[in-house]
Amino acid sequence: MATPTGRSPELRHDPVSNRWVVFSPARAKRPSDFKSKSPENPDPNSSSGNSCPFCIGNESQCAPEIFRFPPDLGNPNWKIRVIENLFPALSRTGEYPSEDQQRHQDHTAGGRSLKGLGFHDVVIEAPVHSVQLSDLGAGEIGQVLLAYKKRIEQIATFDSIKYIQVFKNHGASAGASLSHSHSQILALPVVPPAVSTRLDGTKEYFEKTGKCSLCEVRAKELIIDESTHFISIVPFAATFAFEIWIVPKDHSSHFHELDSDQAVDLAGLLRLMLKKMSTQLNNPPFNFMIQTSPLRVEESRLPYSHWFLQIVPHLGGVAGFEIGSGCHINPVFPEDAAKVLREVNVN
Amino acid sequence: MATPTGRSPELRHDPVSNRWVVFSPARAKRPSDFKSKSPENPDPNSSSGNSCPFCIGNESQCAPEIFRFPPDLGNPNWKIRVIENLFPALSRTGEYPSEDQQRHQDHTAGGRSLKGLGFHDVVIEAPVHSVQLSDLGAGEIGQVLLAYKKRIEQIATFDSIKYIQVFKNHGASAGASLSHSHSQILALPVVPPAVSTRLDGTKEYFEKTGKCSLCEVRAKELIIDESTHFISIVPFAATFAFEIWIVPKDHSSHFHELDSDQAVDLAGLLRLMLKKMSTQLNNPPFNFMIQTSPLRVEESRLPYSHWFLQIVPHLGGVAGFEIGSGCHINPVFPEDAAKVLREVNVN
Numbered sequence A, B: 001m002a003t004p005t006g007r008s009p010e011l012r013h014d015p016v017s018n019r020w021v022v023f024s025p026a027r028a029k030r031p032s033d034f035k036s037k038s039p040e041n042p043d044p045n046s047s048s049g050n051s052c053p054f055c056i057g058n059e060s061q062c063a064p065e066i067f068r069f070p071p072d073l074g075n076p077n078w079k080i081r082v083i084e085n086l087f088p089a090l091s092r093t094g095e096y097p098s099e100d101q102q103r104h105q106d107h108t109a110g111g112r113s114l115k116g117l118g119f120h121d122v123v124i125e126a127p128v129h130s131v132q133l134s135d136l137g138a139g140e141i142g143q144v145l146l147a148y149k150k151r152i153e154q155i156a157t158f159d160s161i162k163y164i165q166v167f168k169n170h171g172a173s174a175g176a177s178l179s180h181s182h183s184q185i186l187a188l189p190v191v192p193p194a195v196s197t198r199l200d201g202t203k204e205y206f207e208k209t210g211k212c213s214l215c216e217v218r219a220k221e222l223i224i225d226e227s228t229h230f231i232s233i234v235p236f237a238a239t240f241a242f243e244i245w246i247v248p249k250d251h252s253s254h255f256h257e258l259d260s261d262q263a264v265d266l267a268g269l270l271r272l273m274l275k276k277m278s279t280q281l282n283n284p285p286f287n288f289m290i291q292t293s294p295l296r297v298e299e300s301r302l303p304y305s306h307w308f309l310q311i312v313p314h315l316g317g318v319a320g321f322e323i324g325s326g327c328h329i330n331p332v333f334p335e336d337a338a339k340v341l342r343e344v345n346v347n
């Protein structure tokens, strides 16, 4: 593909993340050379077989199971397990007082605090240690997505929970502490900052245009692929090089509105994107995140609240400038990244 | 020190960063065991002597010099050089049209773009390859801080520049691509998101209390140390484990208001914090960032705009949950981190 030589740096603002990103071709290698230096990036302490708690047969080494698929508890041949996290970031015990009761003002320059109550679960995506998510078929990946949905629906019954973040870490430098394929579900008693910011950004766009910004992301040069119900793109102001969004074509506010057909359809496109990314970028460590709307979001916000799945390969990038300013430098223009990902062939 | 066993998770909101942080003792090792696994973390491609462009004698391998200290250009024995970045994120050439002229609406779902004009400089902090910033004396570090100030004052004359971010990357996993001690100055045509968010957060606190939240950060259990003009603390809702802020005791909105005496005083406390962090955490990779106010900030905002220097050791931490939600998990309570840093002895 063509190198973006001679192009000038550009700042782009995205209504969804509501922030400016600096696009700096001078800092880019040719996008086609832009490969992970730490392919696969296996966890140095990675365990397998007997010593991995997520492997089939080692269920007793895990924190309690919430449910499994297929749902028959007596069946030792599970495909997916949803379990409690053994080292939860939030505690699931205790009363769930209302936010007003919990919050107290203290004397540290206006800092406020809140009891750390919530849920933190792990989804084991496959019984066998060496199988990665993209090795599974679309039907099987669809079941993983439906396991997220089922668990979200269970947690959504707790009034104190305001937002549920589903995310996957793959590879040590993307944060994975265990190499057995898994993802996590973290249910929070507050709406997190990225979500409030997104709602403000998409609201502003909606007020100006009468349209949902995510219904509109169809610029031809940014599209990678599409399926019956979904489109995959590199966003116009991508925060990270080769960042990918998979967006439902029809307006939908919450991920857990997904039905079984849509789950398999999404699974196929997700699998294709993971394979394309892996082929083009030398199997990089990555994260994916489901960007959904707060539980019980006000009805008036629904028209501009549109969920999507965000995939971020880790090719290096967050250092002093980004931590300090919240602004990111992306060396690869989204239209170049989209072209590369569109054209790469996978089997 | 005491382990924080038996403590429950807690969410804390900080008015300065204006976000919630999840404190999760279950995810912590004992803070005293909380050491970097990649001490020093030297860049695998680190060069020295003849091949490092930042070493004394290799000036011709660098992008153009802006100024040096001591300021005599004929003197080959420089102590500090401020040079242009050879791979700038923003381009310094071209006209500087007003933001309104630059900004154009396009058809990618409301994304806007802006020409990438600005300045991106490198500050070489010492002539010799093996000398790190904290190896220098307070007087010498003070000169580095005064070099930042001088360059900021030069750039501030350009009306198009809205914010100047000074930052330092130390160690490969904190983003440093060269091991020779250096920092960077990036001048932007927009106010970056973290800065707008900070102004909103400190404004809210000011409107409620009539006070500047950063003038108020003096909770005893969070203090590490102090000098004549500065105080060093672990913030109440620290985003990162063992994050440190050095805050001017007297209200001051812009870093570049610093005078020579204050520079040496700040340098001494900065040096002490870097040495304490290095001793306690096994010489971790780190970033520091100068968090200042936008250039030409409205007068009405000055009462709650207070600059500080933020130091962040890299002990792992940013993965799918943080990227997705903008919320961070910190396994170490700030009062525990402050105690450890207060008590560690350095020579």
Ligand SMILES: Nc1ncnc2c1ncn2[C@@H]1O[C@H](COP(=O)(O)OP(=O)(O)O[C@H]2O[C@H](CO)[C@@H](O)[C@H](O)[C@H]2O)[C@@H](O)[C@H]1O
Pocket: A316, A317, A318, A319, A320, A321, A322, A329, B053, B061, B062, B063, B083, B084, B085, B086, B087, B088, B122, B168, B169, B174, B175, B176, B177, B178, B182, B184
């Ligand atoms: N001969 C020469 N003359 C002049 N300048 C030279 C030079 N050789 C190299 N340089 C410049 O020196 C700088 C050294 O900076 P660092 O090592 O602190 O981080 P870098 O900017 O590479 O990226 C890190 O910091 C940025 C900003 O936080 C992140 O975007 C990125 O991912 C992370 O790796 C580079 O910017 C480089 O362009």
Ligand SMILES: Nc1ncnc2c1ncn2[C@@H]1O[C@H](COP(=O)(O)OP(=O)(O)O[C@H]2O[C@H](CO)[C@@H](O)[C@H](O)[C@H]2O)[C@@H](O)[C@H]1O
Pocket: A053, A061, A062, A063, A083, A084, A085, A086, A087, A088, A122, A168, A169, A174, A175, A176, A177, A178, A182, A184, B316, B317, B318, B319, B320, B321, B322, B329
């Ligand atoms: N026997 C067992 N039973 C049940 N659960 C078990 C278990 N053994 C381990 N676990 C849990 O399994 C999870 C595996 O998660 P990951 O490897 O994706 O990342 P982790 O949460 O460790 O941290 C990464 O992701 C978080 C969130 O993004 C970041 O804060 C962090 O820095 C990054 O390393 C861990 O949370 C762990 O507590």
